Amino acid sequence: MGYEELFPPYDMEWHAHSTRRFANPFVDNKYDRVDVDPVMLSHAAVACGYTIRDFYEKPELGIHCLAHIYQLYDLLPVTHWFYASPWLADLGCKMVYKDTLPPIPESEILHEPGDVDALHVPSPEELYDGWTYSQYKRLYAYVQKNIPQTFVPISYGFDPVGEAAALCGVENFIMWTFVEQDAAHKLLEKFTQTAINGALCTAKDFGSAMLVVASVLANNDIFSDEAIREYSVKYMREYIDKSFRGGAGPQIFYHCCGNHETSYKEFQNLIWSPFTVLHIGYKGPEAFPSDLLVQEYGNKATCMGSVDTKLLINPNPKVVYDASAKQIIAGRDAPRGYILGTACECPPYSLPGNILAMTRAAKDYGTYGKW
Amino acid sequence: MDVKFSDSVKELIGERGLKIDDVIDIINTAESSNRKLNDGSKNLAKKRIGEVTIYAVYDDNGNVETAYSHRMVLGEIQKTTDEPDPTNWVCVSCNEKAVIGTVLMTYMGVTRSGPAVVCEKCGDAWIEEYLATKTIAAAEGLFEKKKA
Numbered sequence: 001m002g003y004e005e006l007f008p009p010y011d012m013e014w015h016a017h018s019t020r021r022f023a024n025p026f027v028d029n030k031y032d033r034v035d036v037d038p039v040m041l042s043h044a045a046v047a048c049g050y051t052i053r054d055f056y057e058k059p060e061l062g063i064h065c066l067a068h069i070y071q072l073y074d075l076l077p078v079t080h081w082f083y084a085s086p087w088l089a090d091l092g093c094k095m096v097y098k099d100t101l102p103p104i105p106e107s108e109i110l111h112e113p114g115d116v117d118a119l120h121v122p123s124p125e126e127l128y129d130g131w132t133y134s135q136y137k138r139l140y141a142y143v144q145k146n147i148p149q150t151f152v153p154i155s156y157g158f159d160p161v162g163e164a165a166a167l168c169g170v171e172n173f174i175m176w177t178f179v180e181q182d183a184a185h186k187l188l189e190k191f192t193q194t195a196i197n198g199a200l201c202t203a204k205d206f207g208s209a210m211l212v213v214a215s216v217l218a219n220n221d222i223f224s225d226e227a228i229r230e231y232s233v234k235y236m237r238e239y240i241d242k243s244f245r246g247g248a249g250p251q252i253f254y255h256c257c258g259n260h261e262t263s264y265k266e267f268q269n270l271i272w273s274p275f276t277v278l279h280i281g282y283k284g285p286e287a288f289p290s291d292l293l294v295q296e297y298g299n300k301a302t303c304m305g306s307v308d309t310k311l312l313i314n315p316n317p318k319v320v321y322d323a324s325a326k327q328i329i330a331g332r333d334a335p336r337g338y339i340l341g342t343a344c345e346c347p348p349y350s351l352p353g354n355i356l357a358m359t360r361a362a363k364d365y366g367t368y369g370k371w
Numbered sequence: 372m373d374v375k376f377s378d379s380v381k382e383l384i385g386e387r388g389l390k391i392d393d394v395i396d397i398i399n400t401a402e403s404s405n406r407k408l409n410d411g412s413k414n415l416a417k418k419r420i421g422e423v424t425i426y427a428v429y430d431d432n433g434n435v436e437t438a439y440s441h442r443m444v445l446g447e448i449q450k451t452t453d454e455p456d457p458t459n460w461v462c463v464s465c466n467e468k469a470v471i472g473t474v475l476m477t478y479m480g481v482t483r484s485g486p487a488v489v490c491e492k493c494g495d496a497w498i499e500e501y502l503a504t505k506t507i508a509a510a511e512g513l514f515e516k517k518k519a
């Protein structure tokens with residue numbers, strides 16, 4: 001039995017409606033309401049009775065759960081499955097699946113700064129049949145066969161600083177940024193080039209590739225603004241620039257979760273395409289204020305605001321509703337559109353009542369023509 | 372300038388739906404106005420003709436290396452970074468090093484931002500071939516799909 005037999009038929013009427021709505025921020029339409037994207041991954045599997053591990057171990061099941069739950073929650077008409085820690089296996093890590101976590105490397109593979117020199121950057125040809133891209137080949141073939149209307153080819157550079165740190169250990173990486181800066185840069189360069197080669201595989205197969213790149217570990221809880229510019233933004237730029245040169249893009253999703261108290265200004269240094277969404281998680285302990293996000297970036301990208309993810313596991317939908325309303329009111333006039341998100345991935349055990357409180361707030365405060 | 376095309380370049384120009392006469396016009400206009408980029412060995416010139424902006428890359432002897440186009444209309448450059456990445460291009464009329472910058476792009480009535488080679492002195496912007504034929508072409512396709 002294929003996984004497609006586990007789900008009811010996809011609702012094409014809903015799809016037409018949500019597709020038109022999802023075009024709003026990109027082509028200046030004002031149809032229905034502001035969209036909600038709670039950055040959902042394994043919650044969809046959990047909501048369908050599967051486990052976090054199932055979501056990552058069985059990509060086809062994982063993405064079909066997402067397509068199903070997106071319809072029920074009235075979210076987006078597209079699907080995105082994310083292999084956490086992309087490209088690490090291709091760089092030599094043994095990945096282990098966990099019951100309650102995304103897959104992680106069994107251990108770091110680089111111990112001394114000198115080890116970075118020996119790290120091999122796989123070519124696009126090597127990556128094509130490697131661990132990470134093989135999962136996407138399988139996954140995208142499944143989506144194109146069973147739920148093609150939801151298909152967007154995506155390639156993940158994800159979080160260069162976080163992935164580099166996973167290769168050598170977080171403490172090591174942080175230390176290297178102070179005392180072994182050449183090794184830290186060389187490692188970031190090698191991870192980034194690997195991710196670029198991955199994006200070229202997607203571009204070659206599909207003619208385009210939405211690029212997802214993040215600054216997660218590189219946030220103000222750990223790094224200074226200067227370090228975030230030098231170690232994170234620089235490689236995010238390089239990822240986009242070189243991926244574009246190989247035919248990936250045009251869509252970009254910049255996911256800057258974590259605390260960007262003052263480092264939010266550093267993202268001005270990113271590369272902007274006509275289809276760019278910028279998402280910032282927190283400013284200090286608070287969800288990043290949407291008015292500041294729009295003021296800083298509203299004329300460069302579609303802004304994605306944040307509701308604190310902690311609220312989604314708290315049994316109080318009214319608090320989620322109020323937090324959503326506040327962000328929507330602050331963001332809904334963004335010149336290039338606004339999407340209500342969560343500060344980071346919505347927790348796997350998020351309460352459906354809380355996510356529905358977000359869409360309810362989008363309806364009450366984000367319906368075009370009502371304000 | 373005596374503009375020359377190899378057979379393979381002629382073929383490429385045809386495949387891209389462009390006209391040889393337009394490419395010649397672009398180069399002659401650039402040469403007479405000095406509005407072009409130069410990297411020491413080749414020139415990049417552009418001109419809006421009808422619904423497209425057409426670009427020609429050619430050397431100082433008039434040998435055309437490539438030509439391509441995009442439909443988006445380029446507008447003002449946008450200030451983004453304090454440390455723009457350098458390019459090998461020089462804006463000839465300003466004698467100014469061009470950098471990788473951000474420029475407003477308008478298509479089907481929608482204005483967004485995109486990467487371009489820009490001269491920060493005169494504010495002019497050029498799209499290189501890889502961007503025009505891949506990223507920008509794909510973006511134009513997405514606009515058409517989403518506007519439909």
Ligand SMILES: [Zn+2]
Nearest residue numbers: 462465490493
């Ligand atoms: Zn100039």
